[in-house]
């Protein structure tokens with residue numbers, strides 16, 4: 001996301017004003033994703049899926065998050081893969097916000113500064129007009145990407161020598177934002193609110209790409225095992241996941257209409 005230091009300052013001031021009237025400390029990650037959350041919404045199971053994939057292909061996996069922002073998601077990954085690192089082009093997010101830049105985030109441009117090979121490269125949300133797929137392609141056999149239908153660049157990697165092997169759907173920050181805004185921060189008549197609920201959609205897609213057949217097989221088996229474990233151990237979660245539940249974005253909840261209905265977080269496998 002291209003943002004000037006001035007735009008960032010204004011966003012920080014809005015966040016401060018918003019906090020004076022906020023209803024829940026967990027809402028701001030879906031209202032100010034760049035400053036307080038991520039552009040894709042996630043649960044602990046998403047982190048666990050990615051971590052399982054990483055350890056299924058290496059006992060000491062190397063993991064890079066490209067365009068990691070201030071590292072909200074990366075920090076969760078690092079709880080399991082301590083040497084995971086991020087690359088972020090824009091240093092203003094640290095300096096304008098007064099946050100110390102962690103050592104595990106390098107300020108660099110992914111288009112020409114991914115220096116080594118990684119077991120996994122994660123690309124969460126590519127800005128429209130920014131395309132570093134060629135740079136990513138030469139450095140890994142496994143790409144995990146999230147894209148926001150209609151908003152981010154549709155960052156498919158099929159034409160870059162990878163095969164998509166699995167995907168799942170979660171809400172984007174905006175989908176959750178709409179629900180929160182309609183319910184808590186807008187005076188919408190009840191009737192209108194109920195109509196709006198029916199229009200609820202979830203637009204964020206997680207795609208798993210691999211260019212190595214043996215690894216693809218291992219990853220598919222790992223994801224199947226993960227899904228079985230998730231339904232049994234749904235108690236393992238982050239505290240902000242309550243917001244997702246409240247907004248109607250529950251684990252395995254159906255979204256969409258009769259023509260295109262999918263269950264959230266259900267893993268779909270490509271042949």
Ligand SMILES: C[S@@+](CC[C@H](N)C(=O)[O-])C[C@H]1O[C@@H](n2cnc3c(N)ncnc32)[C@H](O)[C@@H]1O
Nearest residue numbers: 001038039067068069088089090109110111124
């Ligand atoms: C929409 S934000 C997403 C940030 C974070 N991944 C998230 O989901 O919240 C996209 C990020 O990619 C970074 N970015 C854009 N082009 C980049 C590049 N060529 N190299 C590294 N980072 C880049 C932007 O500065 C921005 O922080």
